[in-house]
Amino acid sequence: MGHICQRRCPAVAPQGLIIGYGSPVRGDDYAGQAAAELMRQWRVTGLQVITQAQLTPELAAVIARSRRVIFLDAAVDRTNVEVRLIEPATVLTSSHQSDPATLLTLARILYGHAPRAVLITIPAYDTSLSLVLSPATARAVAHAARLARAYLRRRYWPLQARAVG
Numbered sequence: 001m002g003h004i005c006q007r008r009c010p011a012v013a014p015q016g017l018i019i020g021y022g023s024p025v026r027g028d029d030y031a032g033q034a035a036a037e038l039m040r041q042w043r044v045t046g047l048q049v050i051t052q053a054q055l056t057p058e059l060a061a062v063i064a065r066s067r068r069v070i071f072l073d074a075a076v077d078r079t080n081v082e083v084r085l086i087e088p089a090t091v092l093t094s095s096h097q098s099d100p101a102t103l104l105t106l107a108r109i110l111y112g113h114a115p116r117a118v119l120i121t122i123p124a125y126d127t128s129l130s131l132v133l134s135p136a137t138a139r140a141v142a143h144a145a146r147l148a149r150a151y152l153r154r155r156y157w158p159l160q161a162r163a164v165g
Contacts, residue, residue: 005049007095014070016046016047016048016050016056016064016066016070016081016152017047017049017050017062017066017067017068017069017070017115018036018039018040018048018050018061018069018072018148019036019050019052019055019063019069019070019071019072020033020034020037020049020050020051020071020072020073021033021035021041021051021052021053021054021071021072021073022053022073022074023053023127024053024075024131025129025130025131026125026128027126027127027129027130027131027134027137028074028076028123028124028126028127028133028134028137029074029121029123029124029127029130030133031071031072031073031074031122031124031133031137031140031141031144032051032071032072032073032122033051033052033053034075034133034138034140035072035122035141035142035143035145035151036049036050036072036145037049037051037147038103038141038142039145039148039149040137042087042103042137042145042149044149044152047152048062048066050062052075053102055071055098055099055100056098057084057098057102057103057106058105058132059098059103060103060111061107061110061111062112063103063104063106063107063114063115063117064108064110064111064112064113064114064115065111065113066115066136067116068116068117068150068151068152069100069104069115069116069117069118070117070118070119070120070146070152071086071100071117071118071133071146072120072122072144072145073119073120073121073122074121074122074123074124074127074137075122075123075124075125076123076125076127078121078122078123078140079123080123080144081120081121081122081123081140081142081144081147082117082120082121083118083119083120084086084118084129085117085118085119086101086104086117086118086119086138087101087104087120087158088101088104088105088107088108089101089102089104089105090101090105092106093135094108094110100119101115102143104117106131107121107165112113116152119145120144120148120151122137122141122144123136123137123140124137125137130141144157
């Protein structure tokens, strides 16, 4: 008998899934989406890129079909691009919004598979109403996208958080 994910999630992406999120009208909060869009332009074979304003439970299905997931998000409390391994949450909350750990848990519960995942946070300096990134965040976006691509190429991921840049 096959694994539940093989029955419900027929295609597994060979390289992985990039999910960039953040508000496009809040200046640097858009950094996660901007990094994901940059990666989309690189046309990496086997890579699926999703961008949206916020994480929603509906992403659990596509997450379950992936071997690796990289979440890209802005963070106002950071000064460097940071990488953190994400584990499934131990407790689920009821909400229309989700966080990466909750989505991994939903993928495991509903589809039988929670892939390896990392969260790459990008420093956000100005989240006021704006359609442009600050220069410092724009540089960090490019760095985060290159870092995400490097993580996709690695066979094994590190087990602890680290600050980069």
